[in-house]
Amino acid sequence: MKSRGKSKGPAPRALKVKVKKKGVKNSSRRWIERQLSDPYVHKAKAEGYRSRAAYKLIEMDERYNLLKRGQKIIDLGAAPGGWCQVAVQKVGSTYEAPAVVGIDYLPMDSIPGTTILEMDFLDDDAPDRLIDALGGEPDIVLSDMAAPTTGHRKTDHIRTMHLCEVAADFALKVLKPGGHFLSKTFQGGTEADLLGMLKRNFQSVHHVKPPASREESVELYLLAKGFKGRQENNAQDERD
Numbered sequence: 001m002k003s004r005g006k007s008k009g010p011a012p013r014a015l016k017v018k019v020k021k022k023g024v025k026n027s028s029r030r031w032i033e034r035q036l037s038d039p040y041v042h043k044a045k046a047e048g049y050r051s052r053a054a055y056k057l058i059e060m061d062e063r064y065n066l067l068k069r070g071q072k073i074i075d076l077g078a079a080p081g082g083w084c085q086v087a088v089q090k091v092g093s094t095y096e097a098p099a100v101v102g103i104d105y106l107p108m109d110s111i112p113g114t115t116i117l118e119m120d121f122l123d124d125d126a127p128d129r130l131i132d133a134l135g136g137e138p139d140i141v142l143s144d145m146a147a148p149t150t151g152h153r154k155t156d157h158i159r160t161m162h163l164c165e166v167a168a169d170f171a172l173k174v175l176k177p178g179g180h181f182l183s184k185t186f187q188g189g190t191e192a193d194l195l196g197m198l199k200r201n202f203q204s205v206h207h208v209k210p211p212a213s214r215e216e217s218v219e220l221y222l223l224a225k226g227f228k229g230r231q232e233n234n235a236q237d238e239r240d
């Protein structure tokens with residue numbers, strides 16, 4: 001794998017690429033132009049990351065100091081694997097003793113230091129399978145899960161918010177005290193109930209828009225830092 005020492009520093013500059021080929025649909029043309037013009041796409045390729053999304057995690061980690069050597073990590077919605085690559089590198093996970101477990105219903109190529117579960121996180125047995133594969137409680141639950149787009153913005157929004165809520169629920173059940181939860185959400189999308197629950201159970205809660213998240217996208221990340229632990233009172237709160 002290529003060196004990744006270049007990820008620090010200012011966000012890469014935008015390029016401007018135009019596709020002139022005839023017979024290409026306008027929507028495909030726009031997608032190709034956006035990919036070719038996107039400096040994060042080029043950077044990911046040059047630095048050996050499987051996705052430009054890797055830089056979102058790198059940037060959030062640089063700002064909030066989340067990933068540390070020796071931690072155990074669960075990555076929900078892991079394919080194609082950019083976040084797993086970053087996590088493996090940061091926590092020092094190895095092939096012999098993997099400390100990163102990723103789950104996705106899409107197949108993904110293996111990453112040394114990561115155990116990959118190819119299954120739907122919403123399946124009933126996914127939580128137990130994740131904890132079994134990790135061999136203990138995680139220090140961090142990451143979720144970059146996004147529901148497949150239907151073209152109907154409100155439906156997409158609701159389905160991705162649902163994934164965020166189920167991920168938060170899982171994090172509350174499995175995190176080590178002091179652990180963190182980081183999940184994709186949408187601007188204006190985090191329900192008051194979910195925010196309230198996170199604020200009661202974590203030392204601090206933040207909304208983060210990393211530079212690598214496209215400006216025009218309503219994507220946002222929800223970061224809950226410093227899990228207070230599963231105290232009896234909190235558990236009762238969540239049941240009420």
Ligand SMILES: C[S@@+](CC[C@H](N)C(=O)[O-])C[C@H]1O[C@@H](n2cnc3c(N)ncnc32)[C@H](O)[C@@H]1O
Pocket residue numbers: 050051053054076077078079080081082083084103104105106119120121122144145146147148163
């Ligand atoms: C934005 S991509 C993740 C990119 C990844 N963080 C990376 O760095 O390569 C979102 C992923 O969430 C996955 N996903 C969505 N819903 C899921 C579910 N219910 N269970 C498992 N994976 C899911 C999708 O298949 C998709 O691969």
